Protein backbone atom coordinates (compact mmCIF):
# COMPACT_ATOMS: atom_id res chain seq x y z
CA UNK A 735 0.00 0.00 0.00
CA UNK A 736 1.64 3.29 -1.03
CA UNK A 737 2.11 5.98 1.60
CA UNK A 738 0.19 9.22 1.20
CA UNK A 739 2.21 11.99 -0.37
CA UNK A 740 1.84 14.30 2.63
CA UNK A 741 3.17 11.77 5.08
CA UNK A 742 6.56 12.28 6.61
CA UNK A 743 9.16 9.60 7.10
CA UNK A 744 8.13 6.47 8.95
CA UNK A 745 8.24 6.68 12.74
CA UNK A 746 11.45 5.46 14.29
CA UNK A 747 11.36 1.78 14.92
CA UNK A 748 13.83 -0.46 16.67
CA UNK A 749 16.27 -2.13 14.39
CA UNK A 750 18.41 -5.18 14.79
CA UNK A 751 22.16 -5.21 14.77
CA UNK A 752 23.65 -6.46 11.50
CA UNK A 753 24.47 -9.77 13.13
CA UNK A 754 20.94 -10.21 14.41
CA UNK A 755 19.50 -9.14 11.10
CA UNK A 756 21.63 -11.62 9.25
CA UNK A 757 20.46 -14.45 11.45
CA UNK A 758 16.83 -13.43 11.24
CA UNK A 759 14.53 -15.75 9.36
CA UNK A 760 12.30 -12.86 8.43
CA UNK A 761 12.59 -10.81 5.31
CA UNK A 762 10.84 -8.21 3.30
CA UNK A 763 7.63 -9.31 1.68
CA UNK A 764 7.35 -8.87 -2.08
CA UNK A 765 4.43 -6.50 -1.58
CA UNK A 766 6.68 -4.04 0.26
CA UNK A 767 5.75 -4.91 3.81
CA UNK A 768 8.35 -5.88 6.40
CA UNK A 769 8.34 -7.36 9.84
CA UNK A 770 9.23 -4.84 12.53
CA UNK A 771 9.75 -5.07 16.23
CA UNK A 772 6.66 -3.70 17.97
CA UNK A 773 6.39 0.02 18.58
CA UNK A 774 3.39 -0.72 20.84
CA UNK A 775 3.00 -3.33 23.58
CA UNK A 776 -0.25 -4.17 25.32
CA UNK A 777 0.79 -5.22 28.81
CA UNK A 778 -1.72 -6.99 31.03
CA UNK A 779 -3.69 -7.70 32.82
CA UNK A 780 -4.99 -11.22 32.23
CA UNK A 781 -8.71 -11.28 31.67
CA UNK A 782 -8.65 -7.51 31.38
CA UNK A 783 -9.97 -7.57 27.83
CA UNK A 784 -6.60 -7.37 26.10
CA UNK A 785 -7.72 -9.63 23.26
CA UNK A 786 -10.69 -7.38 22.59
CA UNK A 787 -8.37 -4.34 22.66
CA UNK A 788 -5.88 -5.69 20.13
CA UNK A 789 -8.65 -6.97 17.88
CA UNK A 790 -10.24 -3.52 17.84
CA UNK A 791 -6.91 -1.80 17.23
CA UNK A 792 -6.17 -4.15 14.36
CA UNK A 793 -9.27 -2.93 12.57
CA UNK A 794 -7.39 0.34 12.00
CA UNK A 795 -5.39 0.51 8.81
CA UNK A 796 -2.39 1.98 10.60
CA UNK A 797 -2.03 -1.04 12.87
CA UNK A 798 -0.46 -4.46 12.24
CA UNK A 799 -1.12 -6.79 15.17
CA UNK A 800 0.65 -9.99 16.13
CA UNK A 801 -1.86 -12.83 16.14
CA UNK A 802 -0.54 -14.67 19.17
CA UNK A 803 0.80 -13.84 22.59
CA UNK A 804 4.54 -14.08 22.02
CA UNK A 805 5.75 -14.22 25.65
CA UNK A 806 9.15 -12.97 24.57
CA UNK A 807 10.09 -10.79 27.53
CA UNK A 808 8.72 -13.08 30.27
CA UNK A 809 9.56 -16.62 29.11
CA UNK A 810 13.28 -17.39 29.33
CA UNK A 811 13.07 -20.03 26.61
CA UNK A 812 11.75 -17.38 24.23
CA UNK A 813 13.94 -14.51 25.41
CA UNK A 814 17.08 -16.58 24.92
CA UNK A 815 16.22 -16.91 21.24
CA UNK A 816 16.97 -13.23 20.82
CA UNK A 817 15.45 -10.31 19.00
CA UNK A 818 15.72 -12.00 15.61
CA UNK A 819 13.31 -14.66 16.83
CA UNK A 820 11.01 -12.03 18.33
CA UNK A 821 11.04 -10.20 15.02
CA UNK A 822 10.10 -13.41 13.22
CA UNK A 823 6.93 -13.56 15.34
CA UNK A 824 5.74 -10.16 14.15
CA UNK A 825 3.29 -9.60 11.32
CA UNK A 826 4.32 -8.05 8.04
CA UNK A 827 3.59 -4.33 8.13
CA UNK A 828 3.67 -1.51 5.63
CA UNK A 829 5.84 1.55 6.33
CA UNK A 830 2.90 3.61 7.58
CA UNK A 831 1.71 0.94 10.02
CA UNK A 832 2.59 0.45 13.67
CA UNK A 833 3.26 -3.04 14.94
CA UNK A 834 1.55 -4.10 18.17
CA UNK A 835 1.94 -7.20 20.30
CA UNK A 836 0.03 -8.17 23.42
CA UNK A 837 1.09 -10.51 26.16
CA UNK A 838 -0.79 -9.95 29.43
CA UNK A 839 1.86 -11.82 31.40
CA UNK A 840 4.33 -8.98 30.78
CA UNK A 841 2.50 -7.32 33.66
CA UNK A 842 3.57 -9.91 36.20
CA UNK A 843 7.26 -10.46 35.42
CA UNK A 844 9.77 -8.12 37.07
CA UNK A 845 12.25 -8.75 34.24
CA UNK A 846 10.02 -7.29 31.58
CA UNK A 847 10.45 -3.51 32.02
CA UNK A 848 14.25 -3.59 31.72
CA UNK A 849 14.14 -5.92 28.75
CA UNK A 850 11.60 -3.79 26.92
CA UNK A 851 13.66 -0.69 27.65
CA UNK A 852 16.77 -2.35 26.23
CA UNK A 853 14.91 -3.21 23.06
CA UNK A 854 13.53 0.30 22.67
CA UNK A 855 14.21 3.06 25.23
CA UNK A 856 11.44 5.14 23.65
CA UNK A 857 8.75 2.51 24.16
CA UNK A 858 7.40 4.19 27.31
CA UNK A 859 7.25 7.65 25.82
CA UNK A 860 4.61 7.06 23.22
CA UNK A 861 7.03 8.35 20.62
CA UNK A 862 5.61 6.06 17.99
CA UNK A 863 2.24 7.74 18.24
CA UNK A 864 1.80 10.68 15.94
CA UNK A 865 -1.84 11.35 15.01
CA UNK A 866 -0.84 13.43 12.01
CA UNK A 867 0.57 10.25 10.47
CA UNK A 868 -2.69 8.38 10.69
CA UNK A 869 -4.84 8.09 7.57
CA UNK A 870 -6.60 11.41 7.15
CA UNK A 871 -3.86 13.18 9.07
CA UNK A 872 -6.23 14.59 11.69
CA UNK A 873 -4.65 15.99 14.81
CA UNK A 874 -6.65 16.53 17.98
CA UNK A 875 -6.40 20.14 19.21
CA UNK A 876 -4.20 20.29 22.27
CA UNK A 877 -6.34 19.74 25.33
CA UNK A 878 -9.48 19.59 23.27
CA UNK A 879 -12.04 16.83 23.15
CA UNK A 880 -11.77 13.89 20.80
CA UNK A 881 -14.18 14.64 17.96
CA UNK A 882 -15.45 12.51 15.15
Ligand SMILES: Nc1ncnc2c1ncn2[C@@H]1O[C@H](COP(=O)(O)OS(=O)(=O)O)[C@@H](OP(=O)(O)O)[C@H]1O
Nearest residue numbers: 778779780781782783784785786787803837838839
Ligand atom coordinates in the same frame (compact mmCIF):
# COMPACT_ATOMS: atom_id res chain seq x y z
N1 LIG B 1 -15.99 -5.27 26.84
C1 LIG B 1 -15.97 -6.36 27.61
N2 LIG B 1 -16.82 -6.45 28.67
C2 LIG B 1 -16.79 -7.54 29.46
N3 LIG B 1 -15.98 -8.60 29.27
C3 LIG B 1 -15.14 -8.54 28.22
C4 LIG B 1 -15.08 -7.44 27.35
N4 LIG B 1 -14.13 -7.68 26.42
C5 LIG B 1 -13.63 -8.88 26.71
N5 LIG B 1 -14.24 -9.40 27.77
C6 LIG B 1 -13.96 -10.70 28.40
O1 LIG B 1 -12.62 -10.70 28.88
C7 LIG B 1 -12.14 -12.03 28.85
C8 LIG B 1 -10.86 -12.09 28.04
O2 LIG B 1 -9.92 -11.15 28.53
P1 LIG B 1 -8.48 -11.14 27.91
O3 LIG B 1 -8.56 -11.00 26.41
O4 LIG B 1 -7.71 -10.07 28.60
O5 LIG B 1 -7.98 -12.58 28.26
S1 LIG B 1 -6.50 -13.11 28.29
O6 LIG B 1 -5.95 -12.80 29.59
O7 LIG B 1 -5.73 -12.51 27.21
O8 LIG B 1 -6.65 -14.55 28.10
C9 LIG B 1 -13.21 -12.88 28.21
O9 LIG B 1 -13.94 -13.45 29.26
P2 LIG B 1 -13.95 -15.03 29.53
O10 LIG B 1 -14.67 -15.63 28.36
O11 LIG B 1 -14.71 -15.19 30.81
O12 LIG B 1 -12.51 -15.48 29.62
C10 LIG B 1 -14.03 -11.87 27.46
O13 LIG B 1 -15.32 -12.31 27.25
